[in-house]
Each structure stands twice: as structure tokens, then as C-alpha cells.
Amino acid sequence: MSATVATTPPQPVPSAAPPPATSFWQSTALPSLLSVVMAMVVGAVLIAVSDEDVRASSSYFFARPGDMLSAIGSSVVGAYGALFRGSVVDLSGGSVAEVFGPLANTLLFATPLVAAGLAVAVPFRAGLFNIGAEGQITVAAVFAAWVGFALDLPPVVHLVAAVLAGLLGGALWGAIPGVLKATTGAHEVITTIMLNYVARFGILFALGTTAFQREGRADPISPPVADTAVLPRLLDFSRLHVGFLLALAAAGVAWWLIGRSTTGFRLRAVGANPEAARTAGMSVPRTYVTAMVLAGTFAGLAGVSQVLGSERVLTTGISAGLGFDAITVALLARTNPVGVVAAGVLFGALKSGGLTMQATTGTSLDIVVVLQSLIVLFIAAPALISAVFRLRSTGAGVGQLSKGWNG
Structure with missing residues (x-):
């Protein structure tokens, strides 16, 4: 008398789940936007360091720290405010040409x-x-x-x-x-x-x-x-x-x-x-x-x-x-x-506003070149942007840009 051995049909081996699809915003727009933000932050530091009032107030920082913080705020806000007025709109203008001329x-x-x-x-x-x-x-x-x-x-x-x-x-x-x-x-x-x-x-x-x-x-x-x-x-x-x-x-x-x-x-x-x-x-x-x-x-x-x-x-x-x-x-x-x-x-x-920024605040026009260079630097280092802002890395570095856009 032979014994019948029950067998279990082989189960398919589960395949690795494909990586989740990333939208255009996640893979392209957001990293680029954050690269610009990072460049502006570093640029703000450079503007503050190069400002005479900031350097002067730093000599007595521990006695009156508020003076240095106020000088930093004034220098950065003044420079970027002039950059905005020279590139988008100048609300202080008295005519349409003066208000919207910067945007043009x-x-x-x-x-x-x-x-x-x-x-x-x-x-x-x-x-x-x-x-x-x-x-x-x-x-x-x-x-x-x-x-x-x-x-x-x-x-x-x-x-x-x-x-x-x-x-x-x-x-x-x-x-x-x-x-x-x-x-x-x-x-x-x-x-x-x-x-x-x-x-x-x-x-x-x-x-x-x-x-x-x-x-x-x-x-x-x-x-x-x-x-x-x-x-x-x-x-x-x-x-x-x-x-x-x-x-x-x-x-x-x-x-x-x-x-x-x-x-x-x-x-x-x-x-x-x-x-x-x-x-x-x-x-x-x-x-x-x-x-x-x-x-x-x-x-x-x-x-x-x-x-x-x-x-x-x-x-x-x-x-x-x-x-x-x-x-x-x-x-x-x-x-x-x-x-x-x-x-x-x-x-x-940046080019249009940089001229106004230099003329009104004395900030060197070279800061515009620095901002452009920093943007490229951060674009080339997506892992850094992902780490700073805690994003899921897409791996879309400069060497992979040609493969990262699907139309």
C-alpha cells in the first residue's frame, strides 16, 4: 500500500517593488527651487560679512548683540530689496514705466x-x-x-x-x-x-x-x-x-x-x-x-x-x-x-536687479555671479539638498539629468 504525499504548489517569488514614480515637481522643480533658496541663504551670509556696519558692530557683539543683528538684517534686506526693485517692480516709481520698467x-x-x-x-x-x-x-x-x-x-x-x-x-x-x-x-x-x-x-x-x-x-x-x-x-x-x-x-x-x-x-x-x-x-x-x-x-x-x-x-x-x-x-x-x-x-x-543693488546699496555686482555659481553647485549636489531639507533623494545629479525628464 503506497502512501500519498501531499505537495504544495510552488509559490511565485515576489519581485522587488518598483520605486515609486516621482512627479515633475518632486524630481525637477522642487530640487531646483531649493537650490536657489540655498544659494540665496549663502549669498545673504556673504552680503552680511562684506557690510561695513556689520563688521563694525561685531567688535562689541557680546556687549550689545542687538546692534550686530540689526546691521545684518539691514544689509541683507536692503540688498535683496534692491534686487527685487531692480528686477520685478519698483513701487516707489511715479509712472508705469518706472514701476514696471524693471520687469521689462x-x-x-x-x-x-x-x-x-x-x-x-x-x-x-x-x-x-x-x-x-x-x-x-x-x-x-x-x-x-x-x-x-x-x-x-x-x-x-x-x-x-x-x-x-x-x-x-x-x-x-x-x-x-x-x-x-x-x-x-x-x-x-x-x-x-x-x-x-x-x-x-x-x-x-x-x-x-x-x-x-x-x-x-x-x-x-x-x-x-x-x-x-x-x-x-x-x-x-x-x-x-x-x-x-x-x-x-x-x-x-x-x-x-x-x-x-x-x-x-x-x-x-x-x-x-x-x-x-x-x-x-x-x-x-x-x-x-x-x-x-x-x-x-x-x-x-x-x-x-x-x-x-x-x-x-x-x-x-x-x-x-x-x-x-x-x-x-x-x-x-x-x-x-x-x-x-x-x-x-x-x-x-539677477542681472537686472544686480545693477540696482550695486547702485543703491553699494553691494558688489560680483555677488550675482556668486549666486549663479552657488546655484550650479547645489544643483550638482542633490544629496546635499535632500539632506538639508530632508527630501527623498531622486539621484538626479548633473550626470543623470539627460535621463530624468520623461516629457
């Missing part, structure tokens, strides 16, 4: 920053680090300026031609490192940096020729852009021009392109894993070229806004370091096109 200046400074920030953020989605926005802005400005002052065209046609010429110039300059990356494997960081120098000295050479140098001038400056090729102003009391609307439109295009288009899907796939994208049938070299052409086009818009909107003349300083500020803007935005707009406006506010 902020948006004016933000215009090329937004466009140039997109030039860094978009190729980052494909795993490319575009350091060449500075050169792309310069070349675009050369193309747009030449069409602006050398050709005699009807008003609307002239403006459109100048804008398109600038976009073309930036795209061509951006295509060079893209083609080198695709065909030879040359690292885009090296090639874009070198092309910045080529553009820098190229414009210096061009402004020394009869084709670009203004008649009767020995310094490197071009003739002024014709009125028919100038970007119209949006407000009578400000230099804010249509370029700001074009920058917003460019951000919208970048948002759709990356998150909703087939091209954007290829960019993100190559940026996440080039080998897997190649196995799936995607052309990685073509994607690299596309990413850098798009980068150059966005940077070209920044150059157009400079030479046809703000400056209206071509000089060797037309790029004004915007290409390097754009890296900071893109990092703060964590390569999100919508975040690029917000980061560009923030940095425009």
Missing part, C-alpha cells in the same frame, strides 16, 4: 538666456554636452547683422531674411561638431570649445574688413542694422522686443519636439543608451547631427535677439558670455524646456 528689463535680459539655454538642454537629451553656444551665438549674429545692414529689402522681408540668416548661421556652426562626432567620434566638448575660439577670433577678423567695419571708424564695430531689420519693441518705455516672444515660442517647440515627436523620441533613446538605440534600428550618427543642428538653431535665435533687438550693431562682445550662462540655465532647469524659461527669467532678474 528682466525679460529683456532673459530673452537670449532662454534661447541659449535651449541650445544646451536639447542636445543634452541625446547625451551631448554643447559647450559651443557662445560660438554659435557669435556666428549667428554675424550672419544676421550682415543681412541687416548690407542688404536693401522691404521692411517685413528684410526682418525675416535677417532672422533666418542668423538661425542658419547658428545651425551651420552647430552642425560642425555634430558631423565630427558622427563621422570621427570626436568629443563634442572639445570641438565646441575649440569652435568658440574660432568664432571669437573670426568675428574680430571680420570686423577689421571693409565688408563689416563701419566707415570712418578704426575700432571693431559694424554699421548699424537698418530699421527695416530691427526686431520691433513690445513696450514704448523699454527695449524689450519681439525676440522675447520668439524665445517663448522656441521653448514651446523644444517641449513638443522632445516630449511629443518621433525626433525627440530618438534623441532621448540615443541619450539613454546609444547601443540599444542602434540595435532598435535608429541611426545614432544622424541623431547626433540632428541634436547639434537644433542646438545651433536655438543659439542662433539668441544671437539674432542680440544683434537685431538689444544691440542693433555687431561688435566683438555681441555674445556677452551668454553661451556659458546658458549652461547654468540648462542645469538649473534640469534640461526641461519649460524650466529653461523659468531659469532664464531668474537669471535675467
